[in-house]
Amino acid sequence: MTLFREINSLLFGLFLLVMSSLVYFQFTQTRDFMNQQMESDLNNTITSLGLMLKPHIESGDMATAETLVNVIFEGGFYRKVTLKWLADGKEQTWENPIVIHGVPQWFIDLNLFKTQKKESLITSGWMQLATLEVEGHPALGYRELWRVMNDTLMILSLLFILSIFTLRIRLNRILRPLHDVAFQAKQIAQRKFGNDIELPKTTELKDVVGAINSMSGQLKQIFSTLDDEVDDLKKDKLVDQVSGLPNRQYLSAQINNWLNEPGLGGLILAKFDWLEDIHSKYGYQGRDEIIKVLSKRMQKELPEISESIIARIANTEFAFLLTKAEHNKIEQYLQTLIRLINQEITKAGCTPNERFVLGVSERIGQMKSSDLLAQSDNALQQALRDNKISHWIDSEQPQKYSREQWRIKLEDSIKNNHFAFQWQPIRGMKNKEVIQREIFCRLNVDDQIVAAAEFMPFIELLSLGAQLDKCLLKAIDKQNILALAEEGVAINLTHDSLQDANFMPWLSGFLTRTTYPERILFELPESAVITSFDKCDKLADVIRAAGAKIGIDQCGRQLGSMEYLQKLQPNYIKLDQSFAYYEKTNQNKELCRALLNVAKGLNIDVIITGIEDEEQLAHFNLLKADGYQGYISPIEDV
Structure with missing residues (x-):
């Protein structure tokens, strides 16, 4: 029961006890008063x-005597009058049946009033003439007692209802801080830290609210510190301090990730x-300032053409990894990059189209x-030998289908459910179950099994992701x-969904109809959570409402804060494969540990990906x- x-x-x-006592005292006093009143009236x-x-x-006038008695009956509540002459012993009795109107019979049957009788001797001088006996009727008592109790109960009931209503409102106001404290405590238990609760006027409650606000603030500060630690470690280990761009180490890990996943x-x-010319003229400070300006422009303008990672890998060397671009998009990106570089060269007082070179390569199979x-470096060296601004090693990769052919074939396969499934077990770190x-x-497709690495790039290019997921x-x-996997099945959702x-409405209906919604684990890529957090948050609510779970894939891949973990509260995260890559190079162990501390502090399970052998597993253990997940546990047919 609540407080x-x-x-x-x-x-x-x-x-209720007070009211019952009042009713009881009113009842007894009214009954006693009516008894006295009827007794006095009878006398x-x-x-x-x-x-x-x-x-x-x-005078022996019996007719007149009877008339007088009848008058008495008509003017009062009397049941019987008995007149007995003492001279001859003659006795005459008058009875009056009285019906009590307006009083329920059950109330009368309570016999609250005793029968009252009075007897009187009629004399003439010393001579005794007759005896007179009058028996009263309690009708007046019942009627008045019923009226008084009705009025009393009605008034007290009205007061009771008003008092309870007022009390409820007042209690709600008094106890509202406690409700806020309980809600805040639940939020803290879920590692969610909202705004401080407003301090109430009640002294005792003010102390409680102050304590919970202090505790919430301290815990919030702890998690913020952990998040800041991860952010600082990322900047220290993976970001070039001058340009603010990712460094060579980050680029290498992301190239490795990208090539292990479907993509163009x-x-x-x-x-x-x-x-170097700028450095010779203005020193390293002038060179660094131009690098900062150039980096900001590249980060602002180039990703609008195609999703890319821009990194500074040496003093005068930069790299641009285009992760979702066809041949024509790469061309457009290259032209925009050349234009942007020439603009900055001109601003710096140097000659455009000189003293810079670009080497371009395209992903093949x-x-x-x-x-x-190596391919990009070869292209760069060739451009230097040819004294050109850029050189593109033409892969001349044969295209299996044109884009429109891919659209037709993919839509047909998806629509007709031409799916073949495999799955990979994810095992616990302790017991390996x-x-x-x-x-x-x-x-x-065309009676051939096509792997995701081949068709997923076209799914993204043709915006067929939502249709594929459904x-x-x-x-x-x-x-x-x-039904075959009691442990749960992890399903990756695309950006298009x-x-x-x-x-979201479709997914809600699907989860309502399916038999095992609690066995579905929906995974969202970290990049989607960061760029479309509000949509991911609403999707997470839909998923949790149906009993399913949610996870974050590629966690830690993006540079920046991990604050979204506290807001979204996923059931688990999968660390990006780059952490396994960093482990091979024996770097950034602190970053990986800090990220685990953030997740553990938020009660989020952590799964390491990209594990290839027992030695690597022992390191992360x-x-x-x-x-953990990786090639150490091979993929199996369903």
């Missing part, structure tokens, strides 16, 4: 009647020798990081895959993560 109900019940009981009646009857009894794009290596970097399985989708979920449900206004 409000306990206090309300106590006050309700006390008030007066028998005295006056005796005096009126005396002369008529002396390319890499541009740039060498800006004109920056199953490339390794070293292959892509399967804690969930991540499902991977392949499509049957049909994929339907196929999983239809094939009863969820987050942008599609119809996807020291960090006390919850689970």
Whole structure:
């Protein structure tokens, strides 16, 4: 029972006791008063009647005596009058049946009033003429007692209702700080820290609210400190201090990630020798200032053309990794980059189209990081030899289908549910038991199984992600895959689904209809959470309302704050594969540990990805993560 109900019940009981006591005292006093009133009335009646009857009894006028008695019956509540002549013993009795109107019979049956009788001797001098006996009727007492109690109960009931209503409002106001404290405590338990509670006027409650505000503020500060620590470590380890751009280490990890995932794009290596001229003229401070201005412009303008990672990998060398771009987009990106560089060269007082060179390469099939970097470096060296601004090594990669052909074939395969599923077990770090399985989708196109690495880039380019996610979920449900995995199945959602206004209502209906919604683990990429947090937050509410869970994939890949973890509160996160890459180079162990501390502090499970062997697993085991995933546990057919 809540404190409000306990206090309300106590006050309700006390008030009811007081009211019952008042009703009881009013009842007994009214009954006693009416008894006295009826007794007094009976005494007066028998005295006056005796005096009126005396002369008529002396004269023997019985008719007049009877008339007088009838008058008495009509003017009062009397049940019986008995007149007995002493001379001859003659006795005459008058009875009057009285019906009590307006009083319920059950009330009369309580016998609250005893029968009252009075007897009087009528004399003439010393001579005794007759005896007169009058028996009263309690009708008056019942009628008045019923009226008084009715009025009393009505008034007290009205006062009771008003008092309870007033008490409820007042208690709500008094106890509102306690409700706020309880809500704040629940939020703190969920690692959510809102605004401070307004201090109440009540002294005792003010101390409680002050204490909870202080505790919330301190915990918020702790988690903010952890988040700042992760942010500082990222900036220290992965960001170039002059330009504010990612450094070589970050770029290398992201190239490795990108090549391990489906994608289209390319890499541009740039060498800006004109920056050395600036250094010679104005010193390193002037050079650094120009690098900052150039970096800001590149970060602002280039991502508008295509999603990319811009990094400074040496004093005068930059790299541009285009992660979602076709050939024509890379060309447009390159032209914009050349224009931007020439503008900054001109502002710096140098000659445009001189003293800088660009080498461009495009992703081909199953490339390794070293292959892509070597290809771009070869293009850059060729541009230097040819004394050109840029050189592009033409891959002349044969295209299996044109874009429009891909659209037709993908739409047909998705619409007809031509899915083939595989999954990879994700194991617990302690006991190595399967804690969930991540499902991977392949499509049957022209009677051939096409892997996600081949068709997913075109899914993104053609904006078919939402359609793919819907049909994929339907196929999983239809094939009863969820029944095979009690541990839960992790399903990655595409960026398109987050942008599609119809996807969330559809997903809510799907989760309502499916048999095992609690076994579905929806994963959102970190980049989508950062760029479209409000949509991800609403999607998370839909997912949790149905009993499903939510996770963040590629966590830690993006530079910047991890504050979104506290706001979104996912069930688990999967650390980006770059952390496994960093482990190979024995770098950024502090960053990985700090990120785990942030997640653990928020009661979020952490899964390490990209684990290839037992040695690597043993390294991450020291960090006390919850689970791991990678080639160490091979992919299996469903």
